[in-house]
Amino acid sequence: MARVQFKCYSRSSSPLVLCVFVMAVARGQVRYSIPEEMTKGSLVGNIVQDLGLDIKRLKSGRARIFTEDSREYIGLNVDKGTLIVKERIDREELCAQVSPCSLHFQIILENPMELHRIDVEILDINDHAPVFARKEIDFQISESALPGARFSLDSAHDPDTGTNALKSYTLNPTDNFDLKVLSRNDGSKYVEMVLKLPLDRETQEEHKLTLTAFDGGNPQRTGSVRISVIVIDANDNAPVFSLPVYRVSLFENSPNGALVIKVTATDNDRGANGEITYSFSRSSGKALDLFHIDTNTGEITTKGGLDYERVKQFELNIDATDKGGLTDSSKVVIDITDVNDNPPVISVISFSNPIPEDAAPETVIAMLNVKDLDSGRNGQVKCSIGPNLPFKIRPSAPNFYSVTTDQLLDREKISEYNITITAIDEGSPSFSTNKTLTLKISDVNDNAPVFQRQSYTAYVLENNSPGVSVLSVKAHDKDSGNNARISYFLEDVLVNGVSASTCISVNAESGEILAVRSFDYEQTKEFNIRVKAQDGGSPPLSSNASVKIIIQDQNDNAPQVLYPVQSGVSVVAEIVPRSADVGYLVTKVVAVDVDSGQNAWLSYKLQKATDRALFEVGLQNGEIRTVRQVTDKDAVKQRLTVVVEDNGQPSRSATVNVNVAVADSFPEVLSEFTDFTHDKEYNDNLTFYLVLALAVVSFLFIVSIIAILSVKCYRWRRERMFYKSGANLPVIPYYPPLYADVGGTGTLQHVYNYEVCRTTDSRKSDLKYVRPCSESIISLDTSGTQTLTHAQRGKLNNDDSFDQVSSGE
Numbered sequence: 001m002a003r004v005q006f007k008c009y010s011r012s013s014s015p016l017v018l019c020v021f022v023m024a025v026a027r028g029q030v031r032y033s034i035p036e037e038m039t040k041g042s043l044v045g046n047i048v049q050d051l052g053l054d055i056k057r058l059k060s061g062r063a064r065i066f067t068e069d070s071r072e073y074i075g076l077n078v079d080k081g082t083l084i085v086k087e088r089i090d091r092e093e094l095c096a097q098v099s100p101c102s103l104h105f106q107i108i109l110e111n112p113m114e115l116h117r118i119d120v121e122i123l124d125i126n127d128h129a130p131v132f133a134r135k136e137i138d139f140q141i142s143e144s145a146l147p148g149a150r151f152s153l154d155s156a157h158d159p160d161t162g163t164n165a166l167k168s169y170t171l172n173p174t175d176n177f178d179l180k181v182l183s184r185n186d187g188s189k190y191v192e193m194v195l196k197l198p199l200d201r202e203t204q205e206e207h208k209l210t211l212t213a214f215d216g217g218n219p220q221r222t223g224s225v226r227i228s229v230i231v232i233d234a235n236d237n238a239p240v241f242s243l244p245v246y247r248v249s250l251f252e253n254s255p256n257g258a259l260v261i262k263v264t265a266t267d268n269d270r271g272a273n274g275e276i277t278y279s280f281s282r283s284s285g286k287a288l289d290l291f292h293i294d295t296n297t298g299e300i301t302t303k304g305g306l307d308y309e310r311v312k313q314f315e316l317n318i319d320a321t322d323k324g325g326l327t328d329s330s331k332v333v334i335d336i337t338d339v340n341d342n343p344p345v346i347s348v349i350s351f352s353n354p355i356p357e358d359a360a361p362e363t364v365i366a367m368l369n370v371k372d373l374d375s376g377r378n379g380q381v382k383c384s385i386g387p388n389l390p391f392k393i394r395p396s397a398p399n400f401y402s403v404t405t406d407q408l409l410d411r412e413k414i415s416e417y418n419i420t421i422t423a424i425d426e427g428s429p430s431f432s433t434n435k436t437l438t439l440k441i442s443d444v445n446d447n448a449p450v451f452q453r454q455s456y457t458a459y460v461l462e463n464n465s466p467g468v469s470v471l472s473v474k475a476h477d478k479d480s481g482n483n484a485r486i487s488y489f490l491e492d493v494l495v496n497g498v499s500a501s502t503c504i505s506v507n508a509e510s511g512e513i514l515a516v517r518s519f520d521y522e523q524t525k526e527f528n529i530r531v532k533a534q535d536g537g538s539p540p541l542s543s544n545a546s547v548k549i550i551i552q553d554q555n556d557n558a559p560q561v562l563y564p565v566q567s568g569v570s571v572v573a574e575i576v577p578r579s580a581d582v583g584y585l586v587t588k589v590v591a592v593d594v595d596s597g598q599n600a601w602l603s604y605k606l607q608k609a610t611d612r613a614l615f616e617v618g619l620q621n622g623e624i625r626t627v628r629q630v631t632d633k634d635a636v637k638q639r640l641t642v643v644v645e646d647n648g649q650p651s652r653s654a655t656v657n658v659n660v661a662v663a664d665s666f667p668e669v670l671s672e673f674t675d676f677t678h679d680k681e682y683n684d685n686l687t688f689y690l691v692l693a694l695a696v697v698s699f700l701f702i703v704s705i706i707a708i709l710s711v712k713c714y715r716w717r718r719e720r721m722f723y724k725s726g727a728n729l730p731v732i733p734y735y736p737p738l739y740a741d742v743g744g745t746g747t748l749q750h751v752y753n754y755e756v757c758r759t760t761d762s763r764k765s766d767l768k769y770v771r772p773c774s775e776s777i778i779s780l781d782t783s784g785t786q787t788l789t790h791a792q793r794g795k796l797n798n799d800d801s802f803d804q805v806s807s808g809e
Contacts, residue, residue: 032083033121036091041084044074044120047107048081051116055081061109065118066349068371073103074120083118091122092159097188099124099161106400108350113364115397126164126217130156132225133282137211139227140325141199144234149195150180152281152319152329155188156213156223167216171209177229179211184315185333192329193227201231237268238326239276241318246332252308253339260291263298265320265328272323281317281329291316291334300332308338309373340378340427345371346435349400354440357411365391366403366437370423378427386420393421403437411441412478445483445537449475451545458513461552462521470504473511473545475533485536486511491544495527504529504549513547521553522594555599555648561656563590573637573659580630586615586660589622591644593652601647607655610638615660617642624658634662 032045048055057063058078065076073094075086095101103120132154139151158166169191171179178194191211199207209227214220241263248261267274278298280288290304291314300316316332347369355365372379383393383401390407403419417439424432451473458471477484488511493500505514513531527549534542564574564587574587593600604622609615614634616627624640638660645653 029117029119031119031121033123034085034089035123035125036089037125037127038085038089040086040088044083044085046082047076047116047118051107053081055079057109061111061114063107063109065105066108066369067103067105068347068369072105074105074118076107083120089122091124091161092128094122096159097161097186101161106349108367110350110352113350113367113402115367115400117397124161124164126160126215126219126221128159128164128215129221130158130166130213130215130223132156132211132213132223134225136226136228138230139193140230140232141195142232142234142236142324142326143199143201144236145195145199145238145326147195147197149238149326150329151193151195151327152317153191153193153211153227154225154282155190155285156225157285158213158215158221158223160215160217162216164215164217166213168214170212170214171227172212173209176207177209185313186315190317199229199231204231206230232325234324237273237322239265239267239320239322239328241265241320241328241330244330246330247335248332249335249337250302250306251337251339252306253341254302254306256302256304258302260300260302260334261332263293263300263318263320263330263332265298265330267320267322267326269322269324273326275323276320277322279319279321281319287314287316290314293318306336308336308375309342312336338375338378340374340425340429340431342373342378343431344381344423344425344433346421346423346433347371348435348437351437353438354442355405355409356442356444357409358444358446359405359409361405361407363405364402365405365439366419367396368393368401368403368421368435369399370401371399372423372425372431374425374427378425380426381423382426383421383423386422389417389419391417391419409441411443411480412447414441416440443480443483445479445535445539445541447478447483448541448543449477449486449533449535450543451475451533454545456545456547458547458549459552460515460519460549462519462554463556464515464518466515466517468515470513470515470549471547473513473531473533473547475511475543475545477535479535479537483535483537486533487536489532489534491530491532493528493530495529496524500527500529503527506531519551521551521596522557524551526550553596553599555595555646555650555652557594557599558652559591559593559602559644559646559654561589561591561644561654563588564656564658566656573661574624575661575663576626576630576638578630578632578634578662578664580626582626582628584626584630586624586626587658589617589624589642589644589656589658591622591654591656593646595646595648599646599648603645603647605643605645607641607643609640610635614638615640624660630662636662638662 030045030047030050034042034044047053048058055078058081063076063078065072065074071087073085073087073089075084076082077084089103091101094103101122101124103122105118105120107116107118108114109116134154137154141149141151156166156169158164166189169179169181169189171177171193174196176195176197176199178196180192180194181189182192183189193209193211207229209229210224211227212222212224214222242265243263246261246263250258250260263278265276265278267276277295278293279295280291280293290302290306291300292303293300298318298320300318313336314334316334318330318332319327320330321327349367349369351366352364355363359365368383370381370383372381383395385391385393385403390405390409391403392406393401393403396402403421419437419439421435421437422432423435424430452475456471456473460468460470473488475486475488477486487508488506489508490501490504490506495503501516503516503519505516506512507514511531511533513529529547529549530544531547532542532544534540576584576586589604591602591604593602602622603619604617605619606612606615606617611634614626614628614630615624615638617624617640622642622644624642640658640660642656642658643653644656645651
């Protein structure tokens, strides 16, 4: 589909109205016609309207004009979207006799890239008159010249073309001569003067003629030359060429002096009248500068550089003249044969550099103009790109190529490409030209940060100072610039029910993990956090790493004595029968340390005793045994002080007082304890207590059943909490067990079960959990809530000497 427009302009110097012919063709090609010699700034055409574009598109696309030569006659007004005359256009200077005379250029738009071809035809105006090379032409013609003899005259030259070009000639007067106008193959005209009537030297020795040339312009312009004809004496025969037209082919790279052709002419006259000289006719024009003819032999040779790309054919008019002045004319047509003497020329019109690495395939990165001045196969060019490159080249218009991406790019693998474009013609031998484009790949944020490890483990000693460095994590990003700038963040997770930010902080720049507060191993042994590394791209990318922080124990807790229970409310005593043998198990001191490792390894020592020779304490197990046979001389009331010490550095300890009664019967024990409690304000009536105890036993039986069930449930819950949280040991209701004599010689029936974990070295043993099974030792409690046997009824007072000693460091 095409659109045709006529635009007219008037010239101030004449009433002539000139019309601009505009033809817009789909696919972005527009053709205008304008007259030559228009003033600078004159309007050529509205390119926005003719191409169907928008003014905004011209500005955003950075519209510009590209010409294949360096001179620009037509300019682009981007603000108005019009083409204007930028320089004076002289059609004769620009195209000489070539017609039509056109300016070819392209309008280039970017983002996206577009190419629109513009042709501006320069119309000729009649601004030149015909001009002859000489002001006067002299002829010597023999009176014997026959009618019909031809004489070549100078051709007038008019640079104008078309209707304004040279149109006709007139000769005045025409008494003896007629004028014959001839045409060459290229349409140009030349004239010959033809003898109409024989000449008579005796009548008129000299003839004066005027040759006038007219062009076809309006107004018409003319040029003239004077012709002088001298009539000489008779020479009856004129020279005659062997051929009316000579045709020859010549390579454009022929050297200077190369023989083109040899022309011959004959004259039947004898003597001087038969001697012939050869010469070029003035009508040959500029060809006279490129060829030479030997006046004697008629050999035509080259004397200037031939160029097929400029002139493809020459026509030479040759005259053969004898001594008598008779001449004959012939024509030599020289066809220039093209050779491959021009390499291709690569011009970069547009180049997008750099391009982002996420550019889609088929993205145009460069627009090239490739031209070869040769013709035929010598001017046919093929373009290619070096191998193993993610680019390709393809033609987009005649003599234009676009370089596009062929696949996805990755800046992290290759950040810069040297694209070598090779243009090679099809001549023999062929010529090639290389052009290298250096293309940089700009980074996009397509790589997330990557930690050196997916998980980290850090160790920190409990009771640490706030702000201490725990660990430093590092991540790496393959991108560059701001896309590779990494910031570290602590993800909001819960640690023991609270936000991790209350325990840990992360330096956003260095990735250093700091402790916000002091840790307690007994409360928290370890916890997990997640650190996020995020780059500075848009949108940002991130990755996570898990960090396990393990709290290391310090010896910051003293041992805790679980049994015997230290209480000031009642006096508790272990009974040892006087018949006890050596090694009799009196009781066991049970203690725990909430620390771990060697900080929780406990050792037991007997610090002081009423009779040191009677008892000893197991170093690792805390068992109190007799070291000799009990005798009647041993005091009934024995008091032992046991020190429990852990293995930490420095070590911590606790002390416990153990009351032991050496007796074979309850009355003996009761009487002994009564003596030590006589100063207490209790009822001295033993019968009252026995009756009261009998009533209480019944009550406590029921209460005990309920209490045992409650305790079982309570202990089960505490046990799960103890192992799950690893925190400080809760206050566990304690029911002191009864110990049975190892040898089975004790007077009371006891059942004692406990679980203990130990290694082959007892000093490294850890108590796992103490599980008392029943309570059955003597407990004298003034509250009246104790369980007593029938024989224990009576008034019992607490003895100040059996006060319990609390633990200490």
